[in-house]
Each structure stands twice: as C-alpha cells, then as structure tokens.
Amino acid sequence: MSTKHRYDAIVVGAGHNGMVCAYYLARARRRVLVVDAADAVGGAARPVGFGDLTVPFAAHLDYGFSRRVADDMELARHGLAWASNDIAGTAFGENGARLEWSLARDDTPSPLPARDAGRWPAFRQRMARFASVIEDIAGRVPPCLRGDGADARAWLAIAWRLRRLGAEDMREFLRIGAINIFDVLEETFDDRLLKGALATEAVLGHGLAPRSPNSVLTFLMRMASGGAAALPRGGMTALGEALRSACAARGVEFRLGTAVKRIVIENDRAAGVELDDGEIVSSSDVVSSADARTTGLDLIGAAHLDTGLVRRLCNVRGNGCTARVDLLLDDVGGLERDLLVRRLLYAGDMDTLERAFNDSKYGNVSSEPLVELVFPTVIDPAQKTGRHHLATALVQYVPRTADDAGERALDAARGVIGRMLPGLFERVVDTRTVTPADVENATGIHGGHWHHAEIALDQFFMLRPVPSLARYAMPVAGTWLCGAAMHPGGGISGLPGRNAAAQVIASGGRP
C-alpha cells in the first residue's frame, strides 16, 4: 500500500487540529501532506488583514491549548510565546458594579459579599477536582462499549478515576454532572455578578444559556483546559505559525490555497484526494479536520455511506451563535488603562444571559448580548504593527440564520460596550464582523460553531459527534476525522487532532 501512494496520509484542513494531527503522524514516520483552501494556515485563526493590522479570522483567545501537545510539538522552540497566559477578567453589571476574577487562579473574585467569599475556595477546589476527571476523559480516545481488553481497561480506569473522588465528591459529581450551571451557582452563591461571570465561562462559544442542560459539563470542560484565557505573543495567528513550523520540521508538506474537492475512494478504501483543479493526490489515509457532516456528505459523499449514518450526521447539533466584532481604534488614550489588559465581560447576571439566548432561539440578535472584549494590541504591543489599536469582542448570542446578523451584532455590541467603556466607540475608525454564517462560508464548518458540534452529554466522548464515529474513523477504510467535531471538541486544545493521529497510527499500515 505504501509504495503505491505518494503520501501515507493527507490531512484536509490546516487548522490547528489538522496540523496537530499531521505532526503526530509525521513523528510516527508517515509522509504527510496538509491541504487547505486558504492561503494561510490556522483555519478559523488564520491571519486576515484589518486596517494596518493582521488579525485572526475568527478565533480570539486561547482558552486552553493542550500543554501536552505544546510540549510534544516543542512549540516554544518553534516560536510560541505568551503575551499573557491568563488574562484576568472584569465583569460589568448594572449601576457600574464590577467584579474581578479568573478561573485559572486560586484568588477569590472580588469584591464579594462575605458569605460568597467564604464559599469560593471550596467551590473552586471541588470544581477543579471534577474538572480533573473531565481532563482525564478529554485526553482519551473513547473506548468501545463492546471492545477488547484495552477497552475494558480504559473503562476501568475511568471508573477508578471517578471512584477516587471519594464518596461525597462522587455523589456530588453525579448529582450536578448533567444539570445546568444556573442551578449549581444559584444554590452556592448570592452575588449576581459572580454568578453571571461564572455562567459566562460555561456558555461562551456554546449554543447554551445558564439554564440549558449540559452547562455544568461545559463549565467543567472550561476548567479542565485550565480555565485561563491566554494570548500568544503575536496573536492567535502566531499559534498557527508555530504549529506549521513544528510540522515542517518533521517533514510535513503543505499545499495552501488549494481546496480539496473530494476524498477519492477506490474499493471502499481511501485512495487520496481530488483537488479543486482536478489533480488527484494519492494517499493511503485521508484525515479530515472538517466537521463530520461536511466530511461525510461533501468530501466522502453520501453514496459511500449508509443512510442511517447520513441522517445522524444531518442531525448533529452545531449551530454557532457566537460572532466576533473587531474595532480598529485610532487611540486608546483617555480610557481606563487598567481595564485594557483584562478580559472585559458584560454578563449582567444569569437572567440577562438567559434572555439574550431566548432571543437567539427564535432567530433574533439580542440587544443586550453577552460580550467579551479584549485589547490585543495593548496586552501584546508586538501586535501593534501599525498606527492603530485593536479591540476584539465576542458577541453572543447571534444566530446563524439571523438577517443582517453582522450589523445587528455590531449595534448590540456598541450599546453594551458603551456601558463598559464609555467613549470607546468615538475612537473607532473601522469595524469588522464575523458571524457564524461568515465562519461557515469561510471555513466550511457546517453551522459555523466553534466546536463543530455542540458539546453536550449526548454528543460527548463515545457519543461524539455520533456514536459510530467516536473513534475518529469514518466507515470508509482509511478515512478519518480529526476536527473539533471529534472528542473532546473545540476550544483550540489540539486534542482531537492528537487522538485522531493515535487512531490512524494504531490502525497499522505504514511504517
């Protein structure tokens, strides 16, 4: 097989998961080619021009790139450094109320009423213990339910990991694991701003509100990846560059600016890819970092899949509702300087989030959305490559299907940001919006969702994205999935790419 094909593996998509997967494959001595339709690597974090600056297309901060992957790939040696490895947050509430917090640190958020302050350490430590279970699960390839000895051992290890929590913690873990963050926070804390800020950590990037089921899971996922919000020096695009450099050092080849039209299948086995110019590049394995539906229906084709699977792929929940708004600023003078190096969050309280979500459920952009605002050029002066400063905001909830979603997200952001930083919009010289629909159009992620598929218990671990695909293999031999639709999901962790590579390597073949 190996001598017949030009490559051992072709990775479709040069997003971070595609490159991580390519790296591990190359490290295992596979000849690997990465193909991407865009002219630059990085996927949703690839560089685009904005005024005199270069900004990442959509990704905004790093919420927890896997340290293990970063170490394996020696990303520091390939130029990755951190302008900040934890941008602490300031949440804004009504009447000028503010709260400072970071999930990544032991410090008690402040200011807090005495009872909440007293409860914080126990809450955070318990959540961190629960998160360590999730972290263990996140790093694993989901085992089969009816598998071999290795699968049985994996299940035992997970059960043992749970049991080690102790009776009281385990009971609490099972109690809250599948409920919503609203109930958990409501029974623990009084301070509305604290609850709003913590709920935001649970729902940011997800099509969830605090009262939605599974929002404890997403909170624990957030904690499991460290709970920090970090900014690479040079911006999110620098992460892509470091990944590319690490790949290139292992001999991975790149073909950029060339879309993959389809995966070539011969005798029910991958044989390579057909590029948009008609060229066929042969390969014994093809690993797609596109979402599962796109990979199945567009790259492989329904004709090669069974109807039941096609239906399940069409029903994967993954409608993005997080937009990005970039503001090009002629100046940041006169603004409250201390705030400009923090994550500024307008969360109000949990009901504000819930109401904003309700609007999006019916296709509307809320006039009072959740906003996370940072100033990359202030946090990291290296990014100030021109005269202007940059502010970037995530605006949630902006439904994919809303009309004029970009304009309305910008309008809503203007109102909310005006309350956090009065006068900011007077300094804006240009704006840029990226809606979920834009993400879908530009990256091919069906639904434009950060995680390709909503993170929820029914789309988690051995059920992600659909049960029969949880082990990174598509049914056509030699076709694989390594994108965020795969366990453990998006958030730029690199873990789906790493897990997928492990499966490709374990499947045998070369060398």
Place this chain on the structure above:
Amino acid sequence: MNDALSLRQVLETPFHARTSALCRTNHWGNWAGYTTVQVYEDVQIEYFAARNAASLFDLSPMTKYDIEGPGAEAFLNRLLTRDVRKLRAGRVAYVAWCDDDGMLMDDGTLFRFDADRFRLCSQERHLPWLLDSAIGFDVDIADVTESVAGLSLQGPTSCEVLRQAGCRDIGALRPFALDRFEIDGVTLVISRTGFTGDLGYELWLPPGDALATWDALMDAGPLHGITPMGSLALDMTRIEAGFLQANVDFLAGGRPTRTGRLRSPLELGLAWLVDFDKGHFNGRRALLAERDNRASRYRLVGLDVDGNKPATDAFLYDRRGREAGVVTSAMWSPTCKKSIAIASLNAGVDVDLDGVWADIYVSRELRWRRIKAPCREVPRPFFNPARRRATPAGHR
C-alpha cells in the same frame, strides 16, 4: 365534522364497488390502511382458479413510490442490494434493501420505465427512509400509492383473458418485462409479474379507470374461469412459490421493538440479491463482515414435512431434541400434494444430517395430538411450472 366516513380507520381501494359486491363472506382485512377482501366465496375455489384458470386480485394497497431524476439510478444502486445498472428499461426486478447493519428492511419490485424513471413497490411504507437515502442524490421521490390502482391477474389462462380483453400482443411480453397496453380505451401498464409463482400479470392504471378495467377483464374472462381472489388464497400461492412475506417470514425494518429481531438477506436465502461487486450500498460493510466471518445467525430453507398436517408455527428440533429453528410459513399444498414449509433454521443446522423434525400440534375436536414430523430440505419454489417462464405465453 359530522361525516361518519371521516372517522373510518380504513380506506377503500378504487375497486371497492366491485370487490364489496362480490365478497359474499364479508371477510375483510386491513392491508396497509385499506380494507381488502380476505375471501370472496371460498378460499379453495379461489386458490384453484389461480392454479388452473385465472384469478383476479386487487393489489391497489401495494405501496408504490415513483423515483425519478438524473440521480435515480445512483440513488437506487446505493439503496438496494442489487445492481440497478443492470436493470434495463422496460424490465422489473425483485429487490431488497437493508439498514446500516445489513438487516433487511423490506423486499419489493422495482420497475424501470426508462433511464431516469423507476417505480418501487413494497408491502410496507418507507418514505422517510427513502427521503433520508435521497440526501446527496439528484432524485425526486413521490408516494403514488393512491394515484395508481393495481390488479393482479394470475394463472394459466391469464394471458388469454388479457388477449380477449384487447391486449393482442400480450403473449410476447417476457417474464419480468413491462409495457403499455390498451383495454377498452384505457391505456395501462402491464408487467409480467406476480406473487403466485405462475404465469401472470400485474396491471397498473389510473384509479378513475379502475372499475371499467375490472369489468372489461371479468367480461373477457368467463370462458377462461376468471375468479376474484382474496388475500388468503394469494397467501397459499405465494408459499408454494416460495416467496417471503414481510412481517411473517421476516420483520420489516422499523417494525421490531426488540434488538436482534431483524434478519439479514444472507439469513433469508436472499444472498443472490446481494451484489458485493457493484460499489457501496446500504449495509454492504455489515453484510461483507457477516459473509466473511460466517456470522449469519439463521438460514432460511424450504421444507418438505412428512404427513399432511401443516407445520404452522411449529418449532423444529434435531434428532437429539435440541431446538433447530422455527417454521415461519406452512401449508398443505394442494398442487404439490405435500406439506410444505418455509423455515428459519439456526446457523449450523443441517436438516438432513441432523434429522430435523417439526413439532406439530393438531386438534381433532379438542383432542390434541402431537406429531413429530420428519423434514427434508427442498429447493424453493415448491411449485415452479414451465408456463411461468415460457414466451410466447399462454400457448395451448
């Protein structure tokens, strides 16, 4: 609504005015939501009409889907286990389709009118599955069950009846072929197909022409013994023909609530319908694994059962008394003069080597007797007359 009809739970077929007038037993059954005659007058008379003369059966409730478009052939080739590319225009094929696990969902007949137009007929309704299967294919699917009436004219004189009714060239129609004919000014499609395993035809026509066509056939047929036939007599002929009946010999996909109750085509003696070399189709990978790992759990066989008592629903045992399978369809065959059965054997059982016998319970006026009837495996169809295949048909 005060229209009492709107509350009825069953529909009437386009032939209802005739079938209800002729149904002297008032014995009706529900077939796919339509009320249909089980027995008109006497099941034996109706059965013998099909074997010795001509039987007329209302098959309008048969589920029919028109499948059209540039992607129709590719769609069907992925849906069905046979190679649809080999089915020429103007031909009909017996087909089956599977779910992702390679389990049979249903069987039916596929009509090819031309390159891009097909009709799929089956007992059960499958529109959701067909629509899901159409994702990614350029094809239109329409349920035409209500807009196409169907009649089945079967038996040795069926060809002659059609000739008398005005289809002069009907004798040239080959088995599994279809063509357009005219009866009494009505243009209709006739296919040389049927469920009786005998010479016979199926007529497909607009519902508005149903009664006129029925009358034309009945007027043309008296000298050739034309007799309306109900579902019970049809079931006798289909067992003799060795055909499987959905939800009797296998459960149609979607029916069972318990896992593991579906059967694969390989377990139902339908391996000849499965073309592994044509490219991908639904269930192919599962069926390939079943074949290569010899993982079939059952084997469907035809049995010749000793004695004259039908082995209906009988358990089968081997000579050591171990359970060997179950009978799914059985009858005393008046034509074969044998007790015949279609049975699902457990994998690994050999009827003759293992001394398989059927455990039959017979009540003689409430005195029950248990018969341990030895069985022999015999090929299906049990009844397979040469006239079924002869072309020109119906020559005396």
